[in-house]
Amino acid sequence: MKLYLGRRLRHLRRELGLNQSAMAAEIGVSPSYLNHLERNQRPVTAQVLLKLAEVYDVDLKSFAAEGGEGVGAAQLAEIFADPMFGGLAVPRYELAEVADNAPGVAEAVSRLYAALVELRRRPAGGEEEEEGAALSPQNWVRDHIQASRNHFAYLEEAAETQAGALGDPLSIAEPMRRRLKEAFGIEARIVPPEVLDGATQHYDLHRKRLLLSALLRPESRTFALAYQLALVEFRPLLERMVEAAAAPDAPTARLLHMSLANYAAGAVMMPYAPFLEAAETHRYDIDRLCALFGASVEQVAHRLTTLNRANARGIPFFMLRVDAAGNISKRFAGEAFPFSRYGGTCPRWNLHGAFQTPGRTVTQIVETPDGQRFFTLGRTVPRSVRLDAQEDSQLAIGLGSDLRHAPRLAYADGLDLANPQVMPIGPACTICPRIRCPQRAAAPAGRTLTVEVGRKTISPFPFLGG
Structure with missing residues (x-):
C-alpha cells in the first residue's frame, strides 16, 4: 500500500524547526523530492521512513498509522454514514484515496461536518452566531491537541525544570504555595464552597488571592495550585503557543490557554523523566503511580x-x-x-x-x-x-x-x-460493519436491511455485508 504522509511529514518538520532544505539534507533526499512528499505528490518510501526513524527517533507505527494527524479514511467513513448522504454509498477505497491524496479536502469535509453537528445541537430559533463559530471551541481545541499527539515538548521542559526546583512530587503542594506567595505575591486560601458560588477555584486578580473550594479532594487541590502556578510561571510560553495556534475566536483561544495550562500543571505534578521511569519500573501500575506522585487515578x-x-x-x-x-x-x-x-x-x-x-x-x-x-x-x-x-x-x-x-x-x-x-467491538453503530452484533442499537447507514417478517435474528437490524 502506498503511504501518502505529507501532512504528518510537514508537521514533523515544523515541530523540529527545520526548513525543507535542512530536513532534506539530514534525511538524504533533494529539497524538491521532500516538497513532493509533503504535497502528497509522491508516496513516502520505506527508505525515507527508516531514515526518519534513525535521524529523528520517529515511531514508525504511529507515524504511518491511519488516524494519527490529519483526517483518515475511518473518520471520513463515519461522516459519510450520516443519513443525509443516504444513497451515495461511497466505497471505502474512494474515501482512502481522498484521505491519502487530498488531505486538505478531507480536512475541509471534516470541519464542515463538525460544524453541522454543532448546528444540529442548537435549539431551533436561537440567536445567530458569529461567522466561523459553528465549530465548537471544545472540538477545535481537541483537534489541535491531537494534531500534536498530545505532547508539547517546550511545556514539558519548562515544567520539568520547575518541578525540580520545587522538590519531592509527593509533597509538592506546600512548595507550590510558597512559590506563588514569594515570587508572585499570590496567597492561596481554602474557603467554603458558598463563597465561590459554584466554582471550584477562583483567582482574585486585584487582591492576588487564589481561593480553593473546601470540597476539592486533596489531589485536586494540589492540581489547582499547579494550574495557577503554570498560568503565572509559564505565561509568556503559554501566550506564544496560543498565538501560534491561531484559534478562530477569543473563546476558543481562552479554552486552549486553559487546556495548555492544565497540561503544564500535570507535567509539574508528574515531571516527565521521573514519571516515565516510575511507570516503566512499576509496569504502569496506576495505583502505584498515584501513591508516588500524590495524584488521582484520572490525573x-x-x-x-x-x-x-x-x-x-x-x-x-x-x-x-x-x-x-x-x-x-x-x-x-x-x-x-x-x-x-x-x-x-x-x-x-x-x-x-x-x-x-x-x-x-x-x-x-x-x-x-x-x-x-x-x-x-x-x-x-x-x-x-x-x-x-x-x-x-x-x-x-x-x-x-x-x-x-x-x-x-x-x-x-x-x-x-x-x-x-x-x-x-466497533465504532458507532451507524458505521459499524459487524453483521451479527446482538447489541446493535441502530441500523447501519448505507447498508441494505434484510429484515424478514417471519424471521427474527440476533441483531435487530440484519443487513447485507460487503
Whole structure:
C-alpha cells in the first residue's frame, strides 16, 4: 500500500524547526523530492521512513498509522454514514484515496461536518452566531491537541525544570504555595464552597488571592495550585503557543490557554523523566503511580497519554472519560484512536461495565473491525469535588494501548496473550460493519436491511455485508 504522509511529514518538520532544505539534507533526499512528499505528490518510501526513524527517533507505527494527524479514511467513513448522504454509498477505497491524496479536502469535509453537528445541537430559533463559530471551541481545541499527539515538548521542559526546583512530587503542594506567595505575591486560601458560588477555584486578580473550594479532594487541590502556578510561571510560553495556534475566536483561544495550562500543571505534578521511569519500573501500575506522585487515578491516566518525547517514549495510550449515560467528556490519544469521533463508544467494550465494580480495574482485550487489537483498562473515578450523596455520581476512565504493549503492563500478568480472549467491538453503530452484533442499537447507514417478517435474528437490524 502506498503511504501518502505529507501532512504528518510537514508537521514533523515544523515541530523540529527545520526548513525543507535542512530536513532534506539530514534525511538524504533533494529539497524538491521532500516538497513532493509533503504535497502528497509522491508516496513516502520505506527508505525515507527508516531514515526518519534513525535521524529523528520517529515511531514508525504511529507515524504511518491511519488516524494519527490529519483526517483518515475511518473518520471520513463515519461522516459519510450520516443519513443525509443516504444513497451515495461511497466505497471505502474512494474515501482512502481522498484521505491519502487530498488531505486538505478531507480536512475541509471534516470541519464542515463538525460544524453541522454543532448546528444540529442548537435549539431551533436561537440567536445567530458569529461567522466561523459553528465549530465548537471544545472540538477545535481537541483537534489541535491531537494534531500534536498530545505532547508539547517546550511545556514539558519548562515544567520539568520547575518541578525540580520545587522538590519531592509527593509533597509538592506546600512548595507550590510558597512559590506563588514569594515570587508572585499570590496567597492561596481554602474557603467554603458558598463563597465561590459554584466554582471550584477562583483567582482574585486585584487582591492576588487564589481561593480553593473546601470540597476539592486533596489531589485536586494540589492540581489547582499547579494550574495557577503554570498560568503565572509559564505565561509568556503559554501566550506564544496560543498565538501560534491561531484559534478562530477569543473563546476558543481562552479554552486552549486553559487546556495548555492544565497540561503544564500535570507535567509539574508528574515531571516527565521521573514519571516515565516510575511507570516503566512499576509496569504502569496506576495505583502505584498515584501513591508516588500524590495524584488521582484520572490525573495519572491523562498523564500516561502524553509520554511521547523523542528518545524517551512510554506506551502510547488512548484515554476516554464517560459518565453513566455514556457521554464522553474527555478524549486523548498518544497514537491512533480506535473509536468513533462523532458518536459514542461500543457497548461491548467493558468501560461501561466498570460502573458495576466501583474502584476496581477491569481489563479487556478488544478487536476493531480492521483486526487491530487493544489491551484496555476500565475503572470508575470520583469527581474532583465532593458532592452530596444524591449528586456524587462517578465517572469511568477507559485506558488502552495496542496489544503488543501488554507484556509491559502489570495488569496483563496471568493472561494468555498468545491465545487471548478477544471481544470484537466497533465504532458507532451507524458505521459499524459487524453483521451479527446482538447489541446493535441502530441500523447501519448505507447498508441494505434484510429484515424478514417471519424471521427474527440476533441483531435487530440484519443487513447485507460487503
